[in-house]
Structure formats: structure tokens, C-alpha cells
Amino acid sequence: MLTFLLRRSGVMLATAICLSFVVFFLTNLQPNLEKLAKTEGNNRMTDEQVVSWLSRNGFERPLVVRFGEWIGVVPGWTYEGEDGRIDGRCLRTAADRDTPPRYCGILQGQLGFSSVFSEPVSKIVWEKLSLTGFLMFWVMIVMVPAALIIGVLAGMREGSRTDRSLSSVSILSTATPEYVSGVVFIALFSSKAFGLQWFKGSATKAMTEPNFENFTLPVATMAIYGMGYIARMTRASMAEVMTAQYIRTARLKGLSFSGIVLKHALRNALIAPFTVIMLQFPWLLTGVVIVETLFNYKGFGWTLVEAAGNNDINLLLACSIVAVLVVLITQLISDIGYVFLNPRIRVS
């Protein structure tokens, strides 16, 4: 188990480094830097001005060196202007401007400075992540039990009328991406045209004071798309378990149907959905971005869109690292959890 964990962690680290380099490369392409210079400086810069802006902000160094700076294994850039004004990567986030540290990358816990929000990236990311975490928490609370109940009820008696109708519901929900259900929900429940103004179509207020009125639609929108998939996996797994030998034995010894389902089938049937639910997390990220944009809930996804739209390199890199880590960690948890839930599987 320990070697398995070590090997997985090694692969995870390699993946994280590779991916952050790819993001770094893509955000630091020359046209992107020029665009950044023009949005930060002014729009009518000449080419020479762009070049001088880039060199004043440490962008003229080779890509690999800058990546090293960002990781924290290469000393941060410094720049001394003709007027004697000193600027530098580490100076901008340093607590004490007179004695800035030499290194300031991720390893030192520094994620740099966001150009859109004019705040240290680490502060923004934590704030936004907690907002999104709250949203995700409620999505999970709604989605997972609903999906499991639908799946178990449908898979309990395969081919029955309950199964057919519940399966149709779950197929319909997998065919409804967030931007469709969100648009339909807003139109139905918060527009004047249909007159049912039950909920708020914007969740901006939910960031400070979430309540039933302004938080229902974003949560429902996100839960619906993921729910169908988990429900179908649960149904397949439940249907398979119900044909197993020990279920037949239990039935033959005269156990009631509900007893069989609750005592014997359920535990084994829930192994597969567990993995699916864990692997659902990374998938939810796209949903988070869509829902937060649609409902104007300023969380992690919304920040990602802002960062990408304005080519805020530091913020975008931090967001991608967080996203990649979430993906990798959930993969690891699902592997480990699978082993614990299913003693037949050995890792070595």
C-alpha cells in the first residue's frame, strides 16, 4: 500500500509539473504578453513601448527561467529604472519592501500578484475557493442522495415500470448541460414572461447571505447534469448485484424484498458509484464555471473566466494548479477508497 501511494504521488507530482508548465507556456506566448502589456499600460502603445514594458516587468527573460521563478527555484527578477526606482517580482508581494526575499515562488508559498484584482493571488484564490466550496457542498448534498435513490430504485427491479421511468429521467438529465437547464430555470422561475418569479435569477447576493430564494437555482442547475450519470451507474451496479447468487439465496431463505435490498444488496451496489462520484469532481469544474458565470456568483469559476479573459497570468496559473490538484487528489482518493470498499481488489 505504501509503495502504491508513493508511486501514485510521484506520478501526480510529475503530472502537476507538466501541466503547470503547459499552462505557463500557453499564457506566456508572445501575443498574450503583448495583449497584457496593452491592457496594463495603454492600448496605443508602440512596439518599442511594449518591449520596454515587458522588460520592466520581467517578461524578457527566457521562458524556462521564468517558470523556475514561478516555482521558486530561480531568484525573482529585479529591475532598476533610470530614475533609480527598483522593482522586482519578490518586491511586489513582500511584506517588508526594504529586504525582499530572493526567491518567491510556489515553494515559498507565493503565488504572485494578480493584475486584474490588484491583490495577492493566494488571498483571492482562498476567498473564491471557499465560496465555490460552499456551492459545491450544497450541490453534493442535493445531487448524491437523489442520484443514489433514483439509481437504487431503478436497479432494484430491472425492466419494471419504475425502472423505465426513472431511467428516462436520468437519461434526460444527462442530456441537459448546465447552460441549458440554467437558461430554462431562469426563464421559467424568474422571468416576467412566465410570471413565476419564485427564485432569483442571480446569485450575487448568495455570496454573503445565501438563502432559499437566491441559491436554489444555481444548485439545482449544477446538480441535474451530474445526477443522471451517477444514477445510471448506480442502476447498472444495482442491477448486476441483484442477479448475484447470494441475493437469490437470501430470497430463497424467505427474506423480505426490502430486507434483501437494504441489508444485502445496497452495500455492494454502492462501490461503483463511489468511484464515479469521486471522479465527478473534476467534471463539476466546467459546471462551476458555467453556473457561476450564468448566475453571477463570484466564486472560483467566475475568477477563472476573469483571469483568462484578461490574461492575468499569475491568477490563471494559480487557478489551473488548484484545478489540476483537485483532479489528481480525487483520482487518488477514488483509488484508495475503492480498495477499502472492495476487499477483493489488491493494489500490489
Place this chain on the structure above:
Amino acid sequence: MEPLSWIDIIGRMAVQFVPVWIGLALIFGVSIATKSRTGLYGQLFNSTVGMIGFGLVMFWVLTAFLADMIITHDPLSQLIGMKNEPPGTPVPDVEGDYYLLGGDNLARDVFSRLVMGSRRVLTIAPLATLFAFMVGITLGLPAGYFGKRLDTGLSFLSNLVLAFPVILLFYLLVTPEIRETGIPVIMAGVLFLFPIIFFVMLWYSRYHTQPNTRNLLIGTTLVLGFWAYSGLVFNADPLGVFGMEPNLLNVFVSVVFVNSPTVFRIVRGLTLDIGTRDYVAAAQTRGEKPWYIMLWEILPNARGPLIVDFCLRIGYTTILLGTLGFFGLGVSPESPDWGSTINEGRRFLRAYPHPAMAPALALMSLVLGLNLLADGLREESMKT
């Protein structure tokens, strides 16, 4: 003139779709009549779910083909006084002319844009999925068959792409700036080579003992392949048959790139499973070459799950394309495709829901059709 009631609107739309109804009736009639002789396709008509799915998909396919006959107005023209008008509003000064699903924020006809949009969605999504399958199959077969280093390397690469949040990748890849660097062209250059490699290997492994047939097939593949390649990748087709706007190429490449690792994984898994069968061992004993075994023994036997996944994946790709449109990435604002129309409509959603609702429901019905079709195919292929 009075605005139309909802019953009138639905009736008039049904009339506009008459060519589609005729087409559907023909397809269903012929298919059901010959269903005992057309294999898996025919069996589809034994299952209600499969038929509903097939019907929905064919409805949109026919709509895309016959879009010119169905639309009531030009999808780009703007009529004065029709801005954000509700469904069924009569066009001023023209007798018997209506905006069936209302007007959008630029006073264009929502219905016609919806119909024209289907064309765009239904060309990109299946094509991109097909390319992703070519890439996934060409890499997945050897990874599963040879294993070892090749498998480790390719699996690591595919996990790398899979760990990348899709939406972030789109934001990084589908920007106007990235086109200046030529990265999409390089990616297209690599990804579009795979179909050519696939077909060359396919013919080579099968006919390497019959040089005449082999040369003919490989020659045709190479000529056609590189002709299309020059047009699609470099937009330099000498005859101008193949070609893609740089915008579209960017979207296309990104979607293929995102989809192919998943296909790779599925194909690799299937190859690992089928590779242990007796008929593969028999072929190996016969002294067949690895590529013959992979392409002519393993691949045909993996077709069931692959066809099912193909249907599901077209649906997923449709959703992805919608996502791209929703964020306004990579498509021109004039384009009537569904994702961008939803994106345009969502700004005024609370006051005027109809311009966004129509494409949203259309997209949902198409994806639903594809999912049901996949379900029907899976059920029917398991019965035999």
C-alpha cells in the same frame, strides 16, 4: 394583424418542417421494411427507446440538410420593429408573415436561426468525434497490444490531457491571440495525420500480399488524404474544395484534442481484453503481422462498444461545442450556432427568455436523441 396563439405557432412550425417529416417517414418506412436484413441497424427498430432516439437524431440531421427549405427568413437579416418581439409576432407590412419563435435582440428571426444553427452543430460535432476516434484508435490499439513502455508513455500523456480541466484548456487554446502563434495549425498538422496513418495501415496490413490492390488503395488514400490535409490544416487546397476558417479550425482542433484521450483509453481497454482471446492467438500462430491482428482481428470485434460510445460522444461533443459558444469562444458573433445564440440570449434572459430558450431546448433534444440511440444500440447489441 393579431399575434399567433401557441397552437397556431406549433401548427405553422409543423408545416415548415414538412420536408423533414417526409424524409423521416421514408427512412422509417424503408428501415422497418428491411429490418430483418440490416443487422444491428435493423434491430434498432425493435426497441422503442432506440427508435425514439433515432427519430430525434434523424429529425435534426434532416433539418440540417434541408435547412434552406425550412427557414422562413434570412437568419442574418434584421427587420425593423421585431426586436425582442415574443413568439408569433406578425412582421409589419407583410401579410401572413410571422416570426414564429419571435425576434432576438438584433431583430432577427429566432426560428430561422435555430434551423440554420443545426447545420453548423451537426457538421462539426460528428466530424470532430470521428477524428477523435481515428486518433484514439490509431494510438490505443498498439498501446493495448504491445503494452510495456509504449503503453506507459501513451497512458501518461492521455492522463495528462484528461487531468486538464476542459474549460481551462478551451480558454487557453481558443483565443484570437493563439492563432498568431500557429499552435492550432501545428496541432491540426499532428492530429489530422492520424486518419491518413490509420487508413494506410489498414490497407497495407490487409493487402500486403497483393501489391496491385495495395498500391491502388494506399495511393488513393494518400492522394485524397493529403489533398484534404492541405486544405484543412494549411487552408491551401489548390482546388479549393476543402477548407476551414482559422476560427473554426481552432475550435475543431481543441474539441478533437479533448476527446481523443478518452477514446484512447476505451480502445486500449478493449484491446487488452480482446487481445487474450483465442482467435487472436490463432492469428499470431498463423504468423500474421501485429498491425493485421490489431486492425482486422481486434478492431472489428470491438465495434459494438465503440459504436455505442461514438453516439454518446457526439452528444458530449455537441455539449462541448455549446459550452464554447456559451463563453463566446472561437465563433463569430454572427454565427447562428446554438451555443452562441444561448450566450447572446442570456443577457436579456429575465426580460425576454425566448431567444435563449429555443436553441437550449433544441440542443437538449439532440443530445437526448443521441443518448437514447446509444442506449437502444447497447441494449440490442447485448441481446445477440
